[in-house]
Amino acid sequence: MAQRFYDTRTAQIRDFEPLVPGEASVYYCGATVQGMPHVGHVRSAIVFDILIRWLEATGLRVTSVRNVTDIDDKILDRSADSHEADFEASDLYPAREPWWALAYRFEKAFDAAYLALGVRRPTYEPRATGHVPEMFALIERLMERGHAYPAQDGSGDVYFDVRSWERYGELTRQRVEDMQDAPDADPRGKRDPRDFALWKGAKPGEPATAVWESPWGAGRPGWHLECSAMSTKYLGAEFDIHGGGLDLRFPHHENELAQSAAAGDGFARFWLHNGLVTYGGEKMSKSVGNTISPEEMLGMARPTAVRYFLGQAHYRSQLDYRPGALDEAEAAVERIEGFTARADKDWATADRIRDALAAAGVVVEDGADGATWRLAD
Amino acid sequence: MAQRFYDTRTAQIRDFEPLVPGEASVYYCGATVQGMPHVGHVRSAIVFDILIRWLEATGLRVTSVRNVTDIDDKILDRSADSHEADFEASDLYPAREPWWALAYRFEKAFDAAYLALGVRRPTYEPRATGHVPEMFALIERLMERGHAYPAQDGSGDVYFDVRSWERYGELTRQRVEDMQDAPDADPRGKRDPRDFALWKGAKPGEPATAVWESPWGAGRPGWHLECSAMSTKYLGAEFDIHGGGLDLRFPHHENELAQSAAAGDGFARFWLHNGLVTYGGEKMSKSVGNTISPEEMLGMARPTAVRYFLGQAHYRSQLDYRPGALDEAEAAVERIEGFTARADKDWATADRIRDALAAAGVVVEDGADGATWRLAD
Numbered sequence: 001m002a003q004r005f006y007d008t009r010t011a012q013i014r015d016f017e018p019l020v021p022g023e024a025s026v027y028y029c030g031a032t033v034q035g036m037p038h039v040g041h042v043r044s045a046i047v048f049d050i051l052i053r054w055l056e057a058t059g060l061r062v063t064s065v066r067n068v069t070d071i072d073d074k075i076l077d078r079s080a081d082s083h084e085a086d087f088e089a090s091d092l093y094p095a096r097e098p099w100w101a102l103a104y105r106f107e108k109a110f111d112a113a114y115l116a117l118g119v120r121r122p123t124y125e126p127r128a129t130g131h132v133p134e135m136f137a138l139i140e141r142l143m144e145r146g147h148a149y150p151a152q153d154g155s156g157d158v159y160f161d162v163r164s165w166e167r168y169g170e171l172t173r174q175r176v177e178d179m180q181d182a183p184d185a186d187p188r189g190k191r192d193p194r195d196f197a198l199w200k201g202a203k204p205g206e207p208a209t210a211v212w213e214s215p216w217g218a219g220r221p222g223w224h225l226e227c228s229a230m231s232t233k234y235l236g237a238e239f240d241i242h243g244g245g246l247d248l249r250f251p252h253h254e255n256e257l258a259q260s261a262a263a264g265d266g267f268a269r270f271w272l273h274n275g276l277v278t279y280g281g282e283k284m285s286k287s288v289g290n291t292i293s294p295e296e297m298l299g300m301a302r303p304t305a306v307r308y309f310l311g312q313a314h315y316r317s318q319l320d321y322r323p324g325a326l327d328e329a330e331a332a333v334e335r336i337e338g339f340t341a342r343a344d345k346d347w348a349t350a351d352r353i354r355d356a357l358a359a360a361g362v363v364v365e366d367g368a369d370g371a372t373w374r375l376a377d
Numbered sequence: 378m379a380q381r382f383y384d385t386r387t388a389q390i391r392d393f394e395p396l397v398p399g400e401a402s403v404y405y406c407g408a409t410v411q412g413m414p415h416v417g418h419v420r421s422a423i424v425f426d427i428l429i430r431w432l433e434a435t436g437l438r439v440t441s442v443r444n445v446t447d448i449d450d451k452i453l454d455r456s457a458d459s460h461e462a463d464f465e466a467s468d469l470y471p472a473r474e475p476w477w478a479l480a481y482r483f484e485k486a487f488d489a490a491y492l493a494l495g496v497r498r499p500t501y502e503p504r505a506t507g508h509v510p511e512m513f514a515l516i517e518r519l520m521e522r523g524h525a526y527p528a529q530d531g532s533g534d535v536y537f538d539v540r541s542w543e544r545y546g547e548l549t550r551q552r553v554e555d556m557q558d559a560p561d562a563d564p565r566g567k568r569d570p571r572d573f574a575l576w577k578g579a580k581p582g583e584p585a586t587a588v589w590e591s592p593w594g595a596g597r598p599g600w601h602l603e604c605s606a607m608s609t610k611y612l613g614a615e616f617d618i619h620g621g622g623l624d625l626r627f628p629h630h631e632n633e634l635a636q637s638a639a640a641g642d643g644f645a646r647f648w649l650h651n652g653l654v655t656y657g658g659e660k661m662s663k664s665v666g667n668t669i670s671p672e673e674m675l676g677m678a679r680p681t682a683v684r685y686f687l688g689q690a691h692y693r694s695q696l697d698y699r700p701g702a703l704d705e706a707e708a709a710v711e712r713i714e715g716f717t718a719r720a721d722k723d724w725a726t727a728d729r730i731r732d733a734l735a736a737a738g739v740v741v742e743d744g745a746d747g748a749t750w751r752l753a754d
Contacts, residue, residue, distance in 0.1 A: 063478075100611065101440075101500045108498060121485060123478045130507025133589055209610060212510055233586060234477065 003058060005241075006316060008249060008271035009171050009257070018240050019269065023063065024055045027231040027268070028243035029252070030066040030125065032223075033106035034074040037113045039277045039284070039310070039321070042294045044245045046307060047274040047315040049119040051243070064122040065234045068110075070103035070129050072223055076210060078102060099210060100129075113294050117307045124234055128226035132212050135221050135229045138263055139198050139214075147262040148198055151189030156201020156217035160255065162194045165262045171254045171271065182251065196255050197222035224255035231256075231268075238266030246273045275318045277310075292321060301326040305333045380435060382618075383693065385626060385648035386548050386634070395617050396646065400440065401432045404608040404645070405620035406629070407443040407502065409600075410483035411451040414490040416654045416661070416687070416698070419671045421622045423684060424651040424692040426496040428620070441499040442611045445487075447480035447506050449600055453587060455479060476587060477506075490671050494684045501611055505603035509589050512598050512606045515640055516575050516591075524639040525575055528566030533578020533594035537632065539571050542639045548648065549627045559628065573632050574599035601632035608633075608645075615643030623650045652695045654687075669698060678703040682710045 002015040018024045028048040031041055045066075055062050079099035097105075107127075114121075139158055142148035147164045151157035162168045162176055169176055182196035201219040202211045211218045231239065237260075244253060253271065260267040276283075279290040297306045309329035313319040357363070379392040395401045405425040408418055422443075432439050456476035474482075484504075491498075516535055519525035524541045528534035539545045539553055546553055559573035579588045579595040588595045608616065614637075621630060630648065637644040653660075656667040674683045686706035690696040734740070 063475075098440075098501075098611075100503075104498075104501050121481075124475075124481050126477075127504070127507055130504055133509050137590070213514070234475075 003055075005270050005272060008253075008273050009268075011173070014270070016240075016270065018060060019238060022059070022061060024060040024241070025235040025239035026052055026055070026062060026064045026241045026243065027227070027235055027239065028064070028066050028122075028241075029227060029245070029248055030068055031106070031110045032069040032072050032075070033103045033110060034072060034078060035106060037110050037294050039292060039294055039297070040245055040247075041110070042113055042117055042119070043277050043310045043319060044243075044274050045114050045119045046117060046311045048243045048272075050311060050315075051241075051272070052120070062123075063235065065124050065126065065231060066122040067227055067230050068103075068107050068125055068127045069223070069226055070107065070127045071099065071210060071220055075099050075103050076206065079207075080205075095207075099207065116298060116303050117294070117310070118303065126230045126234065128221060128230070131226065131229045131233065132214075132221065134233050135199075135225050136214060138225065138229050138259065139216075141263040142198070142259065145262060145264070149191065150216050151201070152191075153189030155188040156199070156219050157188060157197055158199035158216050158222075159190055159195040160198055160259060160262075161191055162196070162258070163192055165258055167261060168258050169254065171257050172250045174250070174254075180251075196224060196251065198225045198259070224252055225259060227252070228256050228260045228263075228265075228267075232260060232265055237264075239268060241270045241272055242268030243272045243274070246276055249273055272315075274315045275313070277319045277321060279320070280322045281320055297326060301330050302333070305330040308333050380432075382647050382649060385630075385650050386645075388550070391647070393617075393647065395437060396615060399436070399438060401437040401618070402612040402616035403429060403432070403439060403441045403618045403620065404604070404612055404616065405441070405443050405499075405618075406604060406622070406625055407445055408483070408487045409446040409449050409452070410480045410487060411449065411455060412483060414487050414671050416669060416671055416674070417622055417624075418487070419490055419494055419496070420654050420687045420696060421620075421651050422491050422496045423494060423688045425620045425649075427688060427692075428618075428649070429497070439500075440612065442501050442503065442608060443499040444604055444607050445480075445484050445502055445504045446600070446603055447484065447504045448476065448587060448597055452476050452480050453583065456584075457582075472584075476584065493675060493680050494671070494687070495680065503607045503611065505598060505607070508603065508606045508610065509591075509598065511610050512576075512602050513591060515602065515606050515636065516593075518640040519575070519636065522639060522641070526568065527593050528578070529568075530566030532565040533576070533596050534565060534574055535576035535593050535599075536567055536572040537575055537636060537639075538568060539573070539635070540569055542635055544638060545635050546631065548631045548634050551627070551631075556627075573601060573628065575602045575636070601629055602636060604629070605633050605637045605640075605642075605644075609637060609642055614641075616645060618647045618649055619645030620649045620651070623653055626650055649692075651692045652690070655695055655697045657699045658697055674703060678707050679710070682707040685710050 002017060004013050005016050006013050026048065028044070030045075031037065048064075048066075052062050052064050076099050079095045079097055079102045082096040082102070139148055142160065147161050148158055149161055151159060162179075169179065176192075176194060179194050181193040199214060199216055199219050199222055201217055206220075210220055212220060231242065242253070242256075253273075257267060257271075278284065279292065282288070282290060284291045294306070297309075301309075305326060306329070309321075309326055310319065312329070312332075379394060381390050382393050383390045403425065405421070407422075408414065425441075425443075429439050429441050453476050456472045456474055456479045459473040459479070516525055519537065524538050525535055526538055528536060539556075546556065553569075553571060556571050558570040575598075576591060576593055577596050577599055578593075579597070583597075587597055589597060608619065619630070619633075630650075634644060634648075655661065656669065659665070659667060661668045671683070674686075678686075682703060683706070686698075686703055687696065689706070689709075
């Protein structure tokens with residue numbers, strides 16, 4: 001029986017037939033490494049870890065890619081704010097912690113959190129900044145097809161022209177008219193406020209290490225473009241599954257799909273989105289104070305219980321955390337461990353009986369009925 | 378008193394004055410991730426870990442960069458050889474394990490070995506494939522200055538012109554005439570057999586993911602160029618210390634220095650090279666069978682004893698492994714641990730005496746002589 005998945009784009013549960021028989025290709029959005037992992041990040045990783053293990057258990061060879069987005073406004077801002085009283089800024093080190101060092105530090109914190117929770121490493125984990133030439137190529141294809149244009153004010157930005165692509169909105173079933181404006185850049189030289197940045201022209205004061213020369217001037221990649229460039233480089237122009245948290249559907253995944261489809265790529269055949277984690281039924285929020293981090297969870301229960309808690313709900317459901325939830329998960333894990341320990345013991349007992357019978361000349365064979373007994377020759 | 382280091386380039390022990398007061402910038406060559414870590418790799422990492430800790434202990438703020446070279450001939454060859462009988466190769470997956478997946482797997486194996494041996498992570502760990510635009514910029518600067526040229530046979534290679542750079546050979550004090558030919562490419566269209574590749578034109582059959590479009594045709598970076606591009610991007614055109622194993626002096630570091638200096642960069646002010654690890658006085662070699670891996674060492678002794686063994690010799694000395702060496706290291710570590718345990722106990726005893734005296738109205742103060750006793754007021 002074929003595996004069936006709910007696909008966000010078609011809003012249907014569809015049979016999963018991999019593009020290449022015997023293989024499955026999965027891209028799921030990893031972290032923008034601007035801070036420590038949230039519970040939502042690790043739930044998503046656990047969900048797709050379970051999916052990949054399941055696909056493998058059905059006999060498929062899975063190639064999985066999870067990105068590290070190591071440059072964005074917040075990473076640059078957080079680095080720029082990391083001054084020290086006793087530290088004299090220079091051209092090379094305008095901040096105490098350069099953006100690339102900050103991104104690397106958080107990349108490793110995510111790596112540690114994933115491993116602590118039993119999330120296997122993907123086949124590859126590309127960094128966004130490592131794929132600038134691939135992004136140029138994608139922008140060029142979009143320009144040739146009339147779906148991208150340089151900002152009309154000389155800012156160096158390059159935008160995706162949402163009005164030029166009739167399918168824009170297909171992932172989240174929205175009409176362009178009803179969409180919110182793209183917040184990723186000042187509306188400098190945009191044709192439509194919903195046009196989103198493929199390339200962001202350099203602004204004064206940005207560190208030289210965060211600026212690449214492009215055919216459209218110096219700047220850095222747009223946040224959405226990176227995933228399109230990385231997924232198709234490693235998985236091909238068309239691949240099986242694109243995953244991520246529900247909050248990434250719009251604008252991130254809508255824009256990814258638009259970029260890649262408008263450039264002529266088949267892109268993802270299934271879009272899978274996992275539900276979010278709430279606290280006592282409400283959105284976690286630092287200002288409300290109702291947050292809990294993976295680190296705090298790992299201080300309260302064994303990793304296996306934390307993984308059980310985060311993996312227990314159906315992946316599309318909202319998962320609600322409330323105090324005591326990890327104790328319940330711990331108790332559930334203990335029940336499972338008790339069961340497997342008893343089963344192990346029963347197997348050991350069965351082995352001893354088998355050995356005793358064999359010594360007595362009776363051989364137990366595993367027959368079609370699971371237990372065939374016969375006297376040894 | 379200034380720190381003094383032996384600098385390979387000048388062949389002198391020189392006072393170390395950092396370029397930026399209060400800071401130190403260190404680049405040391407990490408792994409070409411084509412296999413599991415050797416003992417030589419981890420000795421080098423321990424040596425530079427100790428150096429960085431020392432520099433920090435003297436009050437400097439250290440920015441350290443260690444590269445991951447994630448593309449080269451061996452990585453591609455090893456990937457291409459990873460066919461499976463039941464696996465049908467395709468354009469996208471010509472091999473069972475794509476080169477980028479293989480490189481990532483070994484990158485993580487190095488990461489684990491470094492961490493197991495107490496080597497702290499550098500400030501940043503760039504991947505070579507992530508710096509192709511920076512390499513283009515460097516090649517362009519070399520061409521403008523007349524030190525690089527495209528191969529004269531249309532192969533797409535770009536070479537460094539060793540005859541054009543009078544200082545070539547300065548690191549290892551060799552005359553060009555006495556040097557060996559550059560083995561990094563067929564001598565297709567070279568002006569001199571010692572010219573080395575900055576860019577390697579794509580060859581038929583190489584996977585599409587390993588090919589980048591460049592101003593000189595499709596191809597991939599030369600092995601030496603990567604370190605010049607990465608070190609100067611993060612540490613600046615001139616930085617304090619470049620480190621690596623003794624075996625990297627020629628051709629790797631000689632070529633790095635030539636590229637960067639010929640392009641106009643000050644590059645490294647000190648070159649530090651650590652000695653190699655031998656086995657019973659001989660070069661380790663798989664064909665002789667006299668090898669031992671970090672993994673095997675960690676199976677024979679505690680990580681702290683392995684680190685002690687690999688860190689005990691002067692960093693420039695050859696370090697010889699022979700059976701029993703790790704037992705001796707373990708015994709040495711136990712002596713140190715015994716000493717610190719006794720010292721801890723003595724401090725605890727001193728604290729108890731101090732408390733008893735205080736209760737009796739005698740206060741012990743730390744005076745200029747280290748122990749001043751007076752009656753409490």
